[in-house]
Amino acid sequence: MNYKDIAKRIIDLKNADLTLRNKLIQNEQLGKGYNEEMKTLHNQNAKTLDEIIDMIGYPTIDKVGKEANEATWLIIQHSIEQPEFMKKCQILLEKAVNEKKASQISLAYLTDRIAVFEDKPQHYGTQFDWDKNGELSPYPFDSLSKVNQRRKALGLNTLNEQIQIMRAQAKNENESAPTDFEKRKQEIEHWKKTVGWIQ
Numbered sequence: 001m002n003y004k005d006i007a008k009r010i011i012d013l014k015n016a017d018l019t020l021r022n023k024l025i026q027n028e029q030l031g032k033g034y035n036e037e038m039k040t041l042h043n044q045n046a047k048t049l050d051e052i053i054d055m056i057g058y059p060t061i062d063k064v065g066k067e068a069n070e071a072t073w074l075i076i077q078h079s080i081e082q083p084e085f086m087k088k089c090q091i092l093l094e095k096a097v098n099e100k101k102a103s104q105i106s107l108a109y110l111t112d113r114i115a116v117f118e119d120k121p122q123h124y125g126t127q128f129d130w131d132k133n134g135e136l137s138p139y140p141f142d143s144l145s146k147v148n149q150r151r152k153a154l155g156l157n158t159l160n161e162q163i164q165i166m167r168a169q170a171k172n173e174n175e176s177a178p179t180d181f182e183k184r185k186q187e188i189e190h191w192k193k194t195v196g197w198i199q
Helices: 003-026 038-055 063-079 083-098 104-117 146-152 159-172 181-195
Strands: 128-130 136-138
Touching: 003 038, 003 063, 038 063, 038 083, 063 083, 063 104, 083 104, 136 181, 146 159
Parallel strands: none
Antiparallel strands: 128 136
């Protein structure tokens, strides 16, 4: 098994994702709904990565190196129309983290993202969206003190510090709040049902 070639393939998938994201930022299209080109790319990347995982197991640091391991997480994190794939990867990533072959922070972000899509409270406060006041805020979580304890255990900043960072980043990337909050909320709920996150 040539892990070096596999690592390069995974990094190429990530680079294609980030290149497209930058293009959308330049055109001020990021955050204006789920861009069709990006959706197609995310689904293609997930399919390719799933084939790689079936071949070599989870791409852990010891197999593919740190960069490709982090790229693996990014591709999984963006495969939002593939609930079964994301949940399968969460189990594999958890095992890799327990074996010290992947990052706990990657697992925290993936766990939160899946929780948000399943309408459950997040544990680490890593997932954000626009609130009804037009502010970028974390999705619901169980308790601020617990979230901050968990974040601290992973070496992350406090949730309040992260809120400031996320809002500044959105400003830098020309993202703006949706004009119709309720309509967008309904569209997201419809999308979750359509792709199978919720019944």
